[in-house]
Every structure is written in structure tokens, then in C-alpha cells.
Amino acid sequence: MTAAADAAQEAQWKRWRAVADLYHAYFTGLILTVVTRRGTADAAEFVFRVFRRQQQERFLPGLRKLGIDHLPPAVAAAQYHYLSNWIGGVHVEYMYESDAKAWIRYPPPRWIWKGTAICGVPGEVSRAMLRGWHANNGVALGDLRLGFVCTKQSVDGQDGLEGYYHQYDHPLELDQRLVFARHLEAPLFDAKTAPALPVASWPKPRLEKAYRNYAMEYVRTAAPVMVQLFGPEDAGYLLHLTGKLIGMQYFDEVAAALAMSRGGASAFASFLGALFAAQDDTAETSQSEGTFEIRQQSWKLMDDVADYHGACAKVLEGLFEGLAAGCGRHIGVHMRTAAGGRPPLVWVVE
Template sequence: MTAASDAAQEAQWARWRAVADLYHAYFTGLILTVVTRRGTADAAEFVFRVFRRQQQERFLPGLKKLGIDHLPPAVAAAQYHYLSNWIGGVHVEYMYESDAKAWIRYPPPRWIWKGTAICGVPGEVSRAMLRGWHANNGAALGDLRLGFVCTKQSVDGQDGLEGYYHQYDHPLEQDQRLVFARHLEAPLFDAKTAPALPVASWPRPRLEKAYRNYAMEYVRTAAPVMVQLFGPEDASYLLHLTGKLIGMQYFDEVASALAMRRGGANEFAAFLDALFAAQDDVAETTQSEGTFELRQQSWKLMDDVADYHPACARVLEGLFEGLAAGCGRHIGVHMRPTAGGRPPLVWTIG
């Protein structure tokens, strides 16, 4: 490859990472919005449903994709968390103890509760994540002897989230599949003994796109879950508010990666067009007397969501309004209603 093509590829990866950071922030923000607007119990139920849905959709196919579906259940489950999170840029440690016992540890800083967000996350919400995903891996594998023992939670002031998968000698009842043992501590991590992705099938371009998609997938799951859980009206408010808050905070960061700048409607229309491209969506832009119209032909993130509801589009409406406010004052953003809330989505900037 030439130096020019290398630079172009690095620039593409920077754009993908900016999109990942934006959607990562949106997902974390969405949980905090539910905590502050609806309370801990609703936030915990929301997180449980998001992670259970992800687990049901991603876990078994992911084991095959990673080439670890042949391993003993406890080892396969732990290695899945180690490798899949590593792809998404989440720091996780894996420690094998036996075929029936394997540890995972999420050391600080925690990806999902980035920065100061961790101060606003109740322990019950973090436990809901474990109930939604980790506690259900045995059921997904068809082995009800497999459970997860949590020994630490970072949101409780401990030095990370950690625990181990354990295959018992008897089937577990549902309330036995996640238990806590705070008196125990994970062994030290040794990178030399940890599993690794096969380099040939996971070259850097694939890893960079997977890094972007990892964060986006959480929003793809969270939006329809929120609509089903809270109803379209309440979900619309929460999805839109979160998007606006996050967009205002992240414009500069995303714009820098997209080689864009602050300004007026012209600059924001160019920014939005670049953002669509960075998330693999197609848009066409037309201009008339200082007003820009962007016709978004695709929203790949929500393409195959079976229970998609028009309220899910409030994710984009909120984000774009917030990003516009970060770009400059008095930039109007309006989405023309469409049948079923599906593309083409027509955005007026002016």
C-alpha cells in the first residue's frame, strides 16, 4: 500500500471510532436518563432486557464465529466475554482455573460506565446486566449446571467487576444462576496464557469495523426494548432527550474525526452527510435558499429489527438536534414524518 492509501485508511478508521464513541456515549447516557427520570427499578429492568436480548441474539452465533463453541461450557462462556469485548475495545481479563471454572474480570476504567457516568449507576442496575447475560449462558448452552459467581462490582466501589463461570454437579434453579461471593478475589491475569483471535481471519480492517459496530449494536437493541417496556410516548421522550444531551456534548469530538468544523447550516449539513457515510448509510443532499435537505436512503442499524417502531427514529432526531446545537446556534433540524418511520428519512437543515 502507498503512503496515501495508508493515510486514507487511517482516516476511515478514525471516523469509525468517532461513530463508536458517539453511540457508546448514547447507550450509557440512555441508562442514566432512565435512572434519573424513571428511577432505579425501571433502569434495572431496562438493562436486564437489553442484555438478555443481546445474549439471546449474539451469544451462540458469537461462539461459532470466534471458534470456541467446542470448549467446555464454563470455559467457552468466559472466553466469549474476553474475546468479544476485546474486539469492541472493552478491557477484559480471562483466567482459566479448570474446565469447570473460568474467571473473567473487567478492570477499571469500565467501558460501559465511561468517565464520571459510573457515579450515577446504582448497584442494582449493574446486577441487572449480569442477570440479563451472564446468568443465562448455561441456559443458552443447554447446560443448566452452569452459573456465574460475581465477586466484585465496580459500581459498589470495588476495583472492577469480576467473577467466574462455574459448572456445578447439579442443575441450577433460576435464582441460583447468579450468586455473589464478595469474600473471594480473582487470580492475577497473565496475557501469555489468554486466548487470542486468529489473526488471519481478524485483520485490522475487520477489527476496526467490528469496534464501531460493537457500540452501535447496543443502541440497536436498546431503542426497541425501550419502546416495548415503557410504551411509544415515554420512550420517544427518553430516546430524544438522551440524544440531544449526548449530541451537544460530542459534536467537537466527532467533527474532528470527520474533518469538519463548527459553523452554520452549511457546515452542519456537510457534517451530517459525513456522519451518514461513517455509519455506512447513504444520503443525498440538495440546497435551496440557505436550506439543506438530506434524504437518508438507509438506516442500516435498524434494517432487520423485527419489532421496530417509528419511535425508534427519535434516537436520530435527538442526536442530530444536539449535534446541531454543538455545531452552532439556531441551526434547525427537522425530520419529515414517513410511513412506519422507515427510510427514506428526509432531514431539513436551516
């Protein structure tokens, strides 16, 4: 590969990472918006449903894709978290103890509660993530003896989120599949003995795209879950508000990665075109005097979402309004949608 091609590829990866950071921030922000606007109980239920849905959609296919579906249940479950999170840029540790017991540890800083966000996350919300995913892996594997024992939670002031999968000698009841043992501590991590992805099937370009998609997938899951849980009116408000707040905070970071800058309507229209390209969406821009019309032909993030609702488009509407505010004052962004809120989505920037 030539130097020019190398530079172009690095620039592409930088754009993908900026998209990942934007959607990562949106997902974390969405949880905090529910905590502050609806309370801890609703936020916990929302997080539970998001992670249960992801677990049901991804866990078993992921085991096969990673080539670990032949391992004992406790080991397979723990290695899944280690490898899949590693692909997404999340720091996780894995410690094998026996075929019936394997540890995972998410050391600080926590990816999902980035920066100061961790100060606003109640312990109940963090536990809901474990109830949604970790507690259900035994059910998914058809082994009701498999449970998860949590020994630490970062949001409770402990030095990470950690615990172990344990295969008991008897089937577990629903309330036994996630238990807490705060008096225990994970063994030390040894990178030399940890599993690794086969480099041949996970080259750098594939990993970079997977890094971007990892963060985006949380929003793909969260938006329809929120609509089903709270209804389209309330969900639309929360999705829109979160998007606007995150967009205002993240314009400069994303723009720098896209080689864009602040300005007026023209600068923002160019920014949106670059953002669509970075998330693999097709868009066409036309101009009439000082008004720009961007016709978004695809929204791949929401392709094939069976329970998609038009209110999910509030994700983009809020994000783009916030990003426009970060780009410059008095930039108007208006969305026109087809029936059902599906693409093409038309964005008028003026």
C-alpha cells in the first residue's frame, strides 16, 4: 500500500472513530436523561430491556463468530465478554479458574459511563445491565445451572465491575442467576494467558469498522426499546432532547475528525454530508440560494429493525439540531420524513 493510500485509510478510521464517539456519548447520555427526567426505576427498566434484547440477538451468534461456542458454558460466556468488548475498544479482563468458573473484570475507566457520567448512574441501573445480559447467558445456552456472581460495581465506588460465571450442580431459579458477593475479589489478569482473536480473520480494517459499529449498535437497540417502553410521545421527547444535548457538546470533536469546521449553513450542510458518509449512509445535497437540502437515502443503523417506529428518527433530529448549534448560531435544521419515518429523510439546512 502506498503512503497516500495509508494516509487515506488512517483518515477513514479517524472518521469512523468520531462516529463511534458520538453514538457512544448518545447512548450514555440517553441513560442519564432517563435517570434525571423519569427516575431510577424507569432508567433501570430501560437498561434491563436494552441489554436483554442485545443478549438475545447477539450472544449465541457471537459465540459462533468468535469460534468459542464449543467451550464449557462458564468459560464461553466469560470469553465472549472479553473478546466482543475488546473488539469495541472496551477494556475487559478475563481470568480462567476452572471449566465451571471464569472471571471477567471491567477495570476503570468504565467505557459505558465515560468521564463524569459515572457520577450520575445509580447502582440499580448498573445492576439492571447485569440482570439483562449476564444473568441470562445460562438460559441462552440451555444450561440453567449457569449463573453470574458480581463481586464489584464501579458505580458503587469499587475499583471496577467484576464477577464470575459459575456452573452450579443444580438448576438456578430466576433470582439466583445474578447474585452478589462483595467479599470476594477477582484474581489478577495475565494477558499472556488470555484468549486472542485470530489475526487473519480480524485484520485492522475489520476491527476499525467493528469499533464504530459496536457503539452505534447500542443506539440501534435503545431507540426502539425506549419507544416500546415509554410510548412514542415520551420516547420521542427523550430521544430528541438527548440528541440535542450531545450534539451541542460533540460538534468540535466530530468536525475535527471529519476535517470540517464551524461556520454557517453551508459549513453545516458539508458537515452533515461527511457525517452521513462516515456512517455508511447515502445522501445527496442540493442548494437553492441560502438553503441546503440534504436527501438522506438510507439510515443503515435502523435497517431491518422489526419494531422500528417513526419516533426513532428523533435520534437524528435531536443530534443534528445540537450539532448545528455547535457549528454556529441560528442554523436551522428541519426534517421531512416519508410515511413511518423511514428513509428517505430530507434535511433542510438554512
